[in-house]
Amino acid sequence: MTQYFIRRLLLIVPTFIGITVLVFVITRFVPGGPIERMIAEVQQASMQAGGSMQSAGSGVGAATLDEDQIRELEKYYGFDKPVLVSYWEWLLKVVQFDLGTSSRYSEPVWDTIKERLPVSAFYGIVTMLITYFISIPLGYYKAVKHNSHFDHASSVVVFIGYAIPSYVVGIILLVVFASNLEWFPMGGFYGDEFEDMESIWQQIGDIFYHAALPLLAYVAGSFAVMTFMMKNALMDNLAADYVRTAIAKGIPFRQAITRHAMRNSLIPIATHFGNNISVIIGGSFLIEKIFNIDGLGLLGYESIVERDYPIVLGVLVISAILQLLGNILSDICVAVVDPRVQFR
Amino acid sequence: MSEPLLQVKHLATEFQTEQGLARALDDISFEVNAGETLGIVGESGCGKSVTSLSIMRLLPKPAGNIVQGEVIFDGQDLVQLPADDMHNIRGNRIAMIFQEPMTALNPVYRIGRQLGETLALHNPKMSKSDIRDASIRMLERVGIPAPERRLKEYPHQLSGGMRQRVMIAIALLCNPEILIADEPTTALDVTIQAQILQLLKDLQQETGMAIIFITHDLGVIAELCDRVLVMYGGRIIEQADINTLFDKPGHPYTRGLLKAIPRLDQPPKEELSTIRGMVPSLFDFPPGCRFQNRCDFVQERCRQETPELETYNDGQQVRCFRFRELVNE
Numbered sequence: 001m002t003q004y005f006i007r008r009l010l011l012i013v014p015t016f017i018g019i020t021v022l023v024f025v026i027t028r029f030v031p032g033g034p035i036e037r038m039i040a041e042v043q044q045a046s047m048q049a050g051g052s053m054q055s056a057g058s059g060v061g062a063a064t065l066d067e068d069q070i071r072e073l074e075k076y077y078g079f080d081k082p083v084l085v086s087y088w089e090w091l092l093k094v095v096q097f098d099l100g101t102s103s104r105y106s107e108p109v110w111d112t113i114k115e116r117l118p119v120s121a122f123y124g125i126v127t128m129l130i131t132y133f134i135s136i137p138l139g140y141y142k143a144v145k146h147n148s149h150f151d152h153a154s155s156v157v158v159f160i161g162y163a164i165p166s167y168v169v170g171i172i173l174l175v176v177f178a179s180n181l182e183w184f185p186m187g188g189f190y191g192d193e194f195e196d197m198e199s200i201w202q203q204i205g206d207i208f209y210h211a212a213l214p215l216l217a218y219v220a221g222s223f224a225v226m227t228f229m230m231k232n233a234l235m236d237n238l239a240a241d242y243v244r245t246a247i248a249k250g251i252p253f254r255q256a257i258t259r260h261a262m263r264n265s266l267i268p269i270a271t272h273f274g275n276n277i278s279v280i281i282g283g284s285f286l287i288e289k290i291f292n293i294d295g296l297g298l299l300g301y302e303s304i305v306e307r308d309y310p311i312v313l314g315v316l317v318i319s320a321i322l323q324l325l326g327n328i329l330s331d332i333c334v335a336v337v338d339p340r341v342q343f344r
Numbered sequence: 345m346s347e348p349l350l351q352v353k354h355l356a357t358e359f360q361t362e363q364g365l366a367r368a369l370d371d372i373s374f375e376v377n378a379g380e381t382l383g384i385v386g387e388s389g390c391g392k393s394v395t396s397l398s399i400m401r402l403l404p405k406p407a408g409n410i411v412q413g414e415v416i417f418d419g420q421d422l423v424q425l426p427a428d429d430m431h432n433i434r435g436n437r438i439a440m441i442f443q444e445p446m447t448a449l450n451p452v453y454r455i456g457r458q459l460g461e462t463l464a465l466h467n468p469k470m471s472k473s474d475i476r477d478a479s480i481r482m483l484e485r486v487g488i489p490a491p492e493r494r495l496k497e498y499p500h501q502l503s504g505g506m507r508q509r510v511m512i513a514i515a516l517l518c519n520p521e522i523l524i525a526d527e528p529t530t531a532l533d534v535t536i537q538a539q540i541l542q543l544l545k546d547l548q549q550e551t552g553m554a555i556i557f558i559t560h561d562l563g564v565i566a567e568l569c570d571r572v573l574v575m576y577g578g579r580i581i582e583q584a585d586i587n588t589l590f591d592k593p594g595h596p597y598t599r600g601l602l603k604a605i606p607r608l609d610q611p612p613k614e615e616l617s618t619i620r621g622m623v624p625s626l627f628d629f630p631p632g633c634r635f636q637n638r639c640d641f642v643q644e645r646c647r648q649e650t651p652e653l654e655t656y657n658d659g660q661q662v663r664c665f666r667f668r669e670l671v672n673e
Contacts, residue, residue, distance in 0.1 A: 244402060249439075
C-alpha cells in the first residue's frame, strides 16, 4: 500500500509537466499576449495625446513601438526563445519556488497568490465542512424516512438549490439580505474596522458576518449532490443482506443503520472527498466577483482576461498540484474506509 | 411429547405492491418440536422464505405485514411482542442463516467483530477476552481452520463455503433453540453443500436445537429433515413426515415434484417429467384450489371450492379433495 502511494506521488511529476506544458504552449499562441497589449496601450496613449494623425489601421506596432523595443520586450517575457526552452527555464524557476513576476502588478506571482490563497481556502474549507455537516445527516434522515413528507419537502428545497446556478443564488441573496434588508454587508472579506478590532473573536465574527451570504451561495449548489449521494447509498445499504443479518442477530434497527449501513454508505462520500478539496480551494470566480472577494478564482479569471501569463501559470501550478494531491487523498480515504480496496 | 417449541397458527402475511395488496402467506399453521428438523419446500415465490421472515419479524418494512395469526414461542406470541423483547429473541433464542453468504456479512468489518457483536449484544457482562475465546471455539466447531487468524480477516478474504460457516457460527454463538436456515446451501457448489449439511446435522446433534430448513431441493430435504411442509402459492398443501412424503406423496403437486427428480432406476437420457404450466403470480392464482390449472387430476369441484388441509393417516396433512382416491392408485 505504502509503495503504491509512493508511486502515485512520483507520478505527479510527469502529470504536472504534461499539464503545464500544454497551458504554457497555449499561452504562447493565443492572440492578445502581453506584448500586443502593451503595444495597444502605447497606441492608445499616443492617440489620446492627439499627436498622431495616423490611421489606426496602418500597421500594428510600427506606429508606436519600434522593432528594438519589441525585441526587448520579447526578451523580457522570454518570447525570443523557442517555446520548450523558455518552458524549461520557467520550470527550473518553479522548482525553486519562483513563479516569476506578474506583468500586471509587477510584483512576485507567489506573493499575489499567497495573499489570496487563504481567502479562497477559508471559503472552500468552510463550505466543505458545512456541506458535509448538512448533507450526511440530511441524507441519512431522508433515507430512513424515505417517501415521507419530510423527504419530499426537503427534496424540493435541495433540487431548487441545485437547479439555480450559485451565482444567481448569490445575486438574489445580495439583493434581498444585503441591499433591501441590510442584514449583511454587500461584500468584501472583512469590514473596514477589522484591523482595529480588539479580540480575535471579534475578528472571526466579522469574517463570518461578511462570509454568511457567499457561503450560502456556495453551499446551496454543492450540498444537493452530496445529500442525494448519501441518501441513495444508505438506501442501497439498508436493503443489503448484511443489514438483515445484523437485525437477525438481534440488533435494533437504528443501531443496525448506524453501526452497519452507515459505514458502507460513507464509501462513495469518501471517494469524493479529495476532489472536493481541490475544486473548492480554487473558488468560484463568479461568486468572488459578486461578493467582491479577493480570492484565487477571481485572480485566475482576471489574469486570463488581462493576459497576465505568469499569474495564470502560477494559479495553474497551485490548482494542478492540489488536484493531483486531492486525487491521491481520495484514494487514501477509500482505502481507509473500505478494506476490500487493495492498492498494489 | 410435551408442548411444541414453536407453533405457527393461521399466519397470513401481505405485501403492498404497485398492483395492490398481495397475500404472500395464507393460513399457515405448523409446529416445530424441540430437536427436530422441519423442511419447508416449494418453488420460488411459494412463500417459504416469507414464512421464515414472518416468524423472525424480518419482513421488509413497510411493504410486508403480518395481517393475521400467531407465532407462539415459549408461551408468547411473537407477532404481538414489543420490539425490544423481539431483539432479545433474535440471534439469541431463534437464529437465522441466509441464502447468500457472499453478501450476508458486512464487507467492512472483520470476522471477529461480526461474531463478537452477537455475543456482546446478548451477554452484556461478557468480557472482551471471553468473547474472543468463545468466538474462536465457535469457529473451530463449524470447521474453520486457524480460527485465530480468521478473526482478523474480512469477509472478502474467505470463500463462499467459509463465509457460510461463519454465518452458522454467528447464528449458533448464543445456543439458539431454533435455527432457521433459509436456503443456506443454494449458492454453494455441491461438495461444499454436502459439507454444510453434514455440519448442520452434527451441530444439531451436539446442541439439540430445532432446525427449520427452507429449500427448493428435495434431495436436501431427504438428507436432513424429519418432517416436511410443501408450500404452493402461499399455502401449505401437504405436511408429512419424511418417509411418508417420499413413499406416499399425497398432493398431486408433491407427486409432480418427486417425479421431476431424475432417478437411478429410470432409463437414462429420457426426458424428465415436469409439472405443466408456470407458477402464476400472486395476483393470478385461479379460484378454488390454487393448483387446479396445472393439476392432472383436476375436477369441477377443484375449480369452485378451496380444499382444506385435512389430516389423514400417520398425521399426513393434504390439501386436496381427491386425496383418498389418488393415494390408492
